[in-house]
Amino acid sequence: MSTNESSSYRSGSLGLDLHLELPARPGALRLASALRDAVRKGRLPAGSRVPSTRALATDLGISRGAVTRAHELLAAEGYLVIRQGSPTTVAPGPFHAPEPTDLPATRRGTELRWDLLPGKPDLGTFPRQDWAAAQHRALRAAPAAELDYGNPRGHPALRTALAEYLGRVRGVRTTPEQVVVCEGHHRALHLLSTVLRQRGTRSVDYEDPTLPKLRGIPRAAGLEVRAVPVDAEGIDVTGLESPAAVVTPAHQYPLGSTMSERRRKALCETATSEQRLIIEDDYDGEFRFDREPVGALQRIAPRNVVYAGTASKTLAPGLRLSWLVLPPALVGPVGEVKAHTDSSPAVFDQLTLAEMLRSGSYDQHVRRCRAIYRRRRQQLVSAIRESDTRHELYPAGIAAGLHLTLRLDPDGPSEERMLERMRRHSVALEGLAEHWIDERRRQDGLVIGYAAPPGHAFENSLRALLRGLAQPRNRGAPREA
Ligand SMILES: Cc1ncc(COP(=O)(O)O)c(C=O)c1O
Incomplete structure (x- = not known):
């Protein structure tokens, strides 16, 4: 047992590692306080055995009486259960407040x-074998030079595979040069917000309702987020005022409605005639159950719509793989910001996804x-x-x-x-x-x-x-x- 202010106590009898914040030779109250803290923070879980008074006293170099007093105090407070002839245990709990979190x-x-x-998605559906096979193929084929710093816009092989896939499956009109690979849509939205801010945009229109943590991203980048109501047909186009708007046309989040054909046309017409930028968040566009998926908005106005897709719903959010398809005028500015401030997913993950897209195992x-x-x-x-x-x-x-x-x-x-x-x-x-x-x-x-x-x-x-x-x-x- 060390004599530092923060000591790590190890009980030989239970083989228990227990970190206790203690001075040298603590009194009963300091020991009780350290044990209470260990119970509250979950280091001594509910129902677990507490080191015996004898073991604690020996290891800490204090009297057994002091340890007994500490145990009795905690038993009176409801943290410990002392039974004659049985080891002292932590009471059933719960005691510890969840760690603070900024999640809702x-x-x-x-x-x-x-x-x-x-x-x-159901994370158990992740196609481990297909992924491993595609990764193996990618590893075998890639020359050593692939392990160098990659293209900040994403690996050309993935951008080519995505351009083909998005055109075929979502009707997106693009060349590989317009595709940018990001570490998830959250990052992509941050990248776009930074570019918009740099270009003098002050506000962005958002569907109301929308996901709180996503609308927090442009806000954090210094943009005002304006609420525009959504009805059964989608966002109210007459309510748009900002130079940019974020929409979820295939499946409004969270209401789940699909933007009507009429509203899509109206939105794209305003975007073109009033030079607005529409950011199309196509987070789960592949999953349509009653008929063929509704194509992307981007194909109607490719010069005014940024298409944003992600592998978070189709494969797994933990991959942190997503993509943007940019109007030609934004390719340069976005590429520049990404080169300076953003990073890209690991090259072998990009190559693996490219391989899955090419081989058809992603579609399957x-x-x-x-x-x-x-x-x-x-x-x-x-x-x-x-x-x-x-x-x-x-x-x-x-x-x-x-x-x-x-x-x-x-x-x-x-x-x-x-x-x-x-x-x-x-x-x-x-x-x-x-x-x-x-x-x-x-x-x-x-x-x-x-x-x-x-x-x-x-x-x-x-x-x-x-x-x-x-x-x-x-x-x-x-x-x-
Ligand atoms: C509306 C919406 N868009 C996009 C995403 C995807 O985000 P990411 O690619 O960062 O996982 C999500 C994920 O929760 C979402 O709910």
């Missing part, structure tokens, strides 16, 4: 058992996932429609993507109350209300990501969700909370 409250729900958080994987998510969506929608609730629930945005929204009956429980219930049933999902920029437009609802649970847990996640939603019908009952 419901995201902290990942410690909840049933994961229905939107924005996540997306088709497999589409079938899985289509089935899940159907199960979820049927279960919600048949669920035994006192109040009506309105599933929306079900034709595409990896999530749906559930509008709540204005006469039923509030969103807050529903989220609380979900937590009690250990279901992690998101509330709808926080997505609105303009508080006056806020609507209660739930955003349910049905792709997130692993295959083996989907049915149980669904059951847990239904238990959270269920309320026996009882017409005329008063509104809860």
Whole structure:
């Protein structure tokens, strides 16, 4: 045992490594405080054995009486359980507050058992074998020179493969030179925001509602974020004022609607005639269930639309791989900023994705996932429609993507109350209300990501969700909370 202010205590008898902040020869109170801290921070987990008074006293060089007093104090406070003839243990808890996090409250729900958080694919579907095979091929074929600093705009092989794929699958009109590879859409949006700011843009129009953490990115880059309402057809084009606008036409996030043909035309016409830049966030455009995917907006106005795609929904968010297709006029400015301030995904990940795109294994994987998510969506929608609730629930945005929204009956429980219930049933999902920029437009609802649970847990996640939603019908009952 060292005599430093911060000492690492190791109990030989339990083989337990335990970091305790202690001075040399601590008294009972200092020892109690250090042990309390270890319990609260989870270093001594609920139910675990605490080193014996004899072991602690020997290791710390203090009297057994002092250690016993510390244990008794913590037992009185409810942290420890002392039983005659049995080892002292940490009480069942929970004691420790979750680490502070800047994620929204419901995201902290990942410690909840049933994961229905939107924005996540089933990570178990990641095509490990295909990825490994493609990586192997890429490794074998790549000359040593590939390991040098790469092209900041992305590896030419990936940019070529993406240009072909996006043209074929999403109708995007591009050359490889217009494609820029980024480390995820969040980074890409930061890059675009920086370029816009440099070019004197002060504000950007955003669909209202939208994902809070995404609209925070242009804000952090110094742009004002203006809220423009969304209706069943998409963003209200007459509300646009800024030189740039961010939209999710294939599957509005979070409402899930698809921008109508009429609205797409109107948006592209304004963009062209008023020289606005549209940033098209096509985060889950490959997943359309009722008909062929709606093509990208970019093909209507390639000089005014930046197309943004990502591998986060099709493969896995942990890859941090995404892409932009730029109007020709932005290729230079974006490339310059990226060269100075941004980095690119690892070259072998880029080459692997290029190989998967070229060989067709990426398409096959997306088709497999589409079938899985289509089935899940159907199960979820049927279960919600048949669920035994006192109040009506309105599933929306079900034709595409990896999530749906559930509008709540204005006469039923509030969103807050529903989220609380979900937590009690250990279901992690998101509330709808926080997505609105303009508080006056806020609507209660739930955003349910049905792709997130692993295959083996989907049915149980669904059951847990239904238990959270269920309320026996009882017409005329008063509104809860
Ligand atoms: C609306 C929206 N766009 C884009 C993304 C993709 O972001 P990234 O590529 O950084 O994972 C997400 C992911 O959550 C999203 O919800």
